Amino acid sequence: MTGQCRSRASGDLDEDQPKEEKKECYYNLNDASLCDNVLAPNVTKQECCCTSGAGWGDNCEIFPCPVVGTAEFTEMCPRGKGFVPTGESSYEMGGENYKDADECMLFGQEICKNGFCLNTQPGYECYCKQGTYYDPVKLQCFDMDECQDPNSCIDGQCVNTEGSYNCFCTHPMVLDASEKRCIRPTESHEQVEETDVYQDLCWEHLSEEYVCSRPLVGKQTTYTECCCLYGEAWGMQCALCPMKDSDDYAQLCNIPVTGRRRPYGRDALVDFSEQYAPEADPYFIQDHVNECDELNNRMSLCKNAKCINTEGSYKCLCLPGYVPSDKPNYCTPLNTALNLEKDSDLE
Incomplete structure (x- = not known):
């Protein structure tokens, strides 16, 4: 009887080797909702822990990945962070x-x-759109609030938008070439405006995001005519009109400021005395102003909260999941507040 050794096919070798177990890969195990922080549902322990994972397991039964620099990490990831075992690579170590x-x-x-x-x-590398930044903990691009930088809109009103921001100037000031500062126009421009004959578009509607829309059809107006008669903003740069219950509006439209009532719109341009009676209800303002209705149309009075009108003022009621912060009318996420309390306790 003679014997002969034959080489086994690669497929036979693969069948003898146990298949490596695959489970879910988790990140940010310090998060209260860590069970929802799943990077991938079907990866090996090394694919998870040798890359960006923080834990590996199933159904929130998590094996924490070893810390980089420890003996356990070196044993699991001998090539270091970012390398995983494979049969199709030119990198070799320990067989x-x-x-x-x-x-x-x-x-x-x-x-x-x-x-x-x-x-x-x-x-x-994660590349975010302009105006956003990458959070390496939450693994997400978030909007950057440029209005937190006082140099973004000097002497103007800064309004943050998704991925950008707008800088609004109050007439007669205009944006300079950098679009980050409100300046007075040139002397010749001022002389034209002093005669009150410079005319431009009048915008009848201003959104909560300070976007001008619905231009007045059929005519152009001066800034005063627009704000006192027709619209909410004026000109190609969307110069905001003063609010109708403000002293600036009363001065612009030549209206006496009284605590009793104040006309506006077309009635604002007529002469009247203290006994002035408005033509109809739309031209009558009560002593008490509902700030949540009037002011909230122009600016966000409450951040992460609901505006509640009160007698002579208003208050902010935090939304579910948010708590009051040190800033007035600003609610912060509950998790953030808890972390800040922990940090202060440690100090």
């Missing part, structure tokens, strides 16, 4: 082959929400 992990492919948009993920070797 095992390793390759750069493509985090963008492994985790998709979960690792770079609202941005563009680009794989690098090792690791990845």
